[in-house]
Amino acid sequence: MALALAWAAKGMYLTAPNPRIGCVIVRDGVVIGAGHTQPAGQAHAEIQAMRDAAARGNDVRGATAYVTLEPCSHYGRTPPCSNALVQAGIGRVVAAMTDPNPLVAGRGLAQLEAAGIAVTSGVLAEQAYELNIGFFSRMRRGLPWVRLKVAASLDGATALADGESQWITGPEARLDGHAWRARAQAILTGIGTIKADDPQLNVRGIDTPLQPRRVIVDSRLEIALDARILQGEPCWIVAAAESPDKADALRAAGHEVIVLPNAHGKVDLPALMQELGRREINEVHVEAGAKLNASMVREACVDELLVYLAPSLIGPGQGMFDLPALARLADKRQLRFHDLARVGDDIRILARFAAPQTAIN
Numbered sequence: 001m002a003l004a005l006a007w008a009a010k011g012m013y014l015t016a017p018n019p020r021i022g023c024v025i026v027r028d029g030v031v032i033g034a035g036h037t038q039p040a041g042q043a044h045a046e047i048q049a050m051r052d053a054a055a056r057g058n059d060v061r062g063a064t065a066y067v068t069l070e071p072c073s074h075y076g077r078t079p080p081c082s083n084a085l086v087q088a089g090i091g092r093v094v095a096a097m098t099d100p101n102p103l104v105a106g107r108g109l110a111q112l113e114a115a116g117i118a119v120t121s122g123v124l125a126e127q128a129y130e131l132n133i134g135f136f137s138r139m140r141r142g143l144p145w146v147r148l149k150v151a152a153s154l155d156g157a158t159a160l161a162d163g164e165s166q167w168i169t170g171p172e173a174r175l176d177g178h179a180w181r182a183r184a185q186a187i188l189t190g191i192g193t194i195k196a197d198d199p200q201l202n203v204r205g206i207d208t209p210l211q212p213r214r215v216i217v218d219s220r221l222e223i224a225l226d227a228r229i230l231q232g233e234p235c236w237i238v239a240a241a242e243s244p245d246k247a248d249a250l251r252a253a254g255h256e257v258i259v260l261p262n263a264h265g266k267v268d269l270p271a272l273m274q275e276l277g278r279r280e281i282n283e284v285h286v287e288a289g290a291k292l293n294a295s296m297v298r299e300a301c302v303d304e305l306l307v308y309l310a311p312s313l314i315g316p317g318q319g320m321f322d323l324p325a326l327a328r329l330a331d332k333r334q335l336r337f338h339d340l341a342r343v344g345d346d347i348r349i350l351a352r353f354a355a356p357q358t359a360i361n
């Protein structure tokens with residue numbers, strides 16, 4: 001299964017909105033075929049692994065297929081993998097997890113069992129879950145998994161008071177940040193960051209065939225038409241009101257304007273997360289300033305923080321989250337460290353909210 005997970009990881013940047021799945025077929029302790037999910041509409045991991053076995057002249061009849069998610073049992077963009085495994089005469093299937101997709105949800109394994117195939121599930125389930133955390137989130141909650149990235153000095157500054165922020169962390173951390181961008185299907189930022197930095201917010205330095213969709217929260221459509229982010233692939237610009245001329249100009253340039261107001265004349269962030277889920281975005285990567293970061297946290301739209309800390313002190317500057325002062329320490333927002341790593345000269349922290357959001361009104 002560990003090998004199947006390694007194959008799944010090879011599909012990291014390829015398979016969205018489908019999950020990244022790997023499959024390894026084994027006979028007598030020898031791997032006779034392996035593969036991972038292809039881009040949406042093309043072959044799933046099981047089919048790839050069986051094709052690999054055939055290409056190598058190996059007979060899969062009676063062999064064991066290790067697959068990082070329950071084989072699908074429905075006609076989606078491709079026919080069911082459960083049928084293909086039965087037809088090929090696979091003897092045993094070991095799955096890391098059952099499929100959270102309500103169209104599958106145990107039916108794939110049940111079909112295999114009904115056809116006389118021995119089935120085991122729940123092997124290295126945690127690793128399999130992490131690899132597809134966004135797909136699981138979307139299937140279970142209708143919401144993407146939202147990861148909010150900040151780069152800060154050791155004393156927590158993300159920019160100088162005048163907005164200068166390039167660069168706080170070193171080249172290794174910045175490249176690592178691009179890998180996290182690449183695994184998301186959307187990168188979310190605010191108009192404040194666009195005005196201050198004029199960023200492109202695309203993936204650079206990572207070999208990926210797909211670029212995440214750039215999503216800009218801009219209540220009053222203030223974005224300049226010559227902003228660098230608008231010069232590449234189409235963006236989704238999320239406003240609180242239509243302002244027709246600007247919206248028309250953005251649409252004429254190929255971008256989409258989405259209007260989602262809240263009661264305060266800003267963008268309704270929980271509604272935006274729902275909309276991104278509907279648009280089959282599995283993982284959202286937030287890279288914004290302290291204002292939008294704080295609103296995202298306050299409105300329970302964030303699942304985890306990806307924090308890079310540089311070994312430097314900046315002094316007064318902009319913080320990570322423009323949150324209101326607390327009257328009682330007991331009201332602090334509690335997270336737990338999920339992963340810690342050293343990246344170049346910097347430290348990377350992955351922290352999750354202790355009580356994850358369950359639903360958004």
Ligand SMILES: NC(=O)c1ccc[n+]([C@@H]2O[C@H](COP(=O)([O-])OP(=O)(O)OC[C@H]3O[C@@H](n4cnc5c(N)ncnc54)[C@H](OP(=O)(O)O)[C@@H]3O)[C@@H](O)[C@H]2O)c1
Pocket residue numbers: 149150151152158159162163164165168189190191192193194196197217218219220222266267268269287288289290291292293295296318
């Ligand atoms: N070090 C880092 O990791 C990092 C990453 C990104 C940015 N930055 C820095 O952050 C600074 C910009 O920060 P910022 O706080 O001014 O900009 P921001 O957080 O990127 O954008 C804030 C703007 O988003 C808009 N918005 C719309 N709906 C909102 C809602 N529901 N809640 C909150 N905001 C909403 C507001 O403007 P409207 O009401 O006009 O729409 C608000 O002013 C820059 O200096 C940049 O360099 C640092």
